[in-house]
Amino acid sequence: MSELKKICIAAIVSSTMFVALPALAEIVVIVSAKSAATALTEEQASDAFLGKNNTLPGGVQAVPVDQADGTALREQFYSKVSGKTSAQMKAYWSKQIFTGKGQPPKEAGDSAAIKALVAANPNIVGYVDKSVVDASVKVVLTLK
Template identity: 50%
Template sequence: MLKRKLCCTLAALLVVGSAGAADLVVIVSARAPVTALRADQVADIFLAESNRFPDGGEATPVDQQVGTVLRDEFYVKVARRSPALMRAYWTKMIFTGRGQPPREVPGNAGVKKLVAENPGMIGYIDRSELDPTVRAVLMVR
């Protein structure tokens, strides 16, 4: 089992690395009080392990659509999980009643618009899409 997970993670890293990985940023609304987050804090929010920002404010994650390069890159680099591991994770979380996956929004523009309008939301976009309506709280490398 561990060997399979390792293989899936390595395969995802190779795919993401070879697909011309984007400069990814985790964003919040420019009106949100949050100014910076660590990768583990972001992962906890997106994996339904936490629903709060470090300051105590409510945090609602917004995902890119399943199957997009940006989403796969985000989960591999931030949560250290391949797309296959993410599917298994959410299947287990839903089955046990411990959580639901984040809302999906199509594309960078959709994520940015929703996050910009809602100070309690957090998402991720390509760095080239940043504008004054959102604030980058984590640069993903």
Template identity: 50%
Template sequence: MLVFGSAGAADLVVIVSARAPVPALRAEQVADIFLSESHRFPDGSEATPVDQQIGTAPRDEFYEKVVRRSPALLRAYWTKMIFTGRGQPPREASGNAGVKKLVAENPGMIGYIDRSALDPTVRAVLTVH
């Protein structure tokens, strides 16, 4: 697993709604959901990913460490997926608060936020290292 040495970087966590039945996920499972390779959680329920905005540090860190793709590789991936009709990129929300609000209100959604933004409305299912 990639570990970056930037001491100022916040810990990211992958979150689901506190009402979702998902206890934990592996990085590979999260990557598959965010790359449209899988549309379901391990229990079979629908999984809809929510991204932070393009160009933000949390988004870049998430994709580098969990999905293992740079912003350029991710753009190329989605261009191909859209062109071939095999998928659409996740919807975007604005910052930790936007992602947390959407995910908290929708048990089928999954997103990522800074650990410091966690509250009882959402549950961390993976810590990004």
């Protein structure tokens, strides 16, 4: 093997050893600051986002909105609240749609877009990276 090939292989191997893994975001479930809802359990959040319950504690209507499909935050959220992967969630919603039992939450983009929607409507519930939270929204659940 030529010296150049050895150097190239060594460079490739060493560069892949130090690839940074994406940091896990601190995910929070939010409602509008105007909402009467004050807290959610992980089970209540799961039920809202899986279409099993459309109300929050206190009888507040819940209209869940999702992060864009394929985002790391969405993957982490569903893994934490439902224990399901992206593929399992797609299968779940395919079955729900096919049997007429429900529709998945609408996608609203990234954390900033979801925060803006939630802030403007007391019935919308979303999940975002904690770093975007401000006084326009209220954190009702922090996922660990």
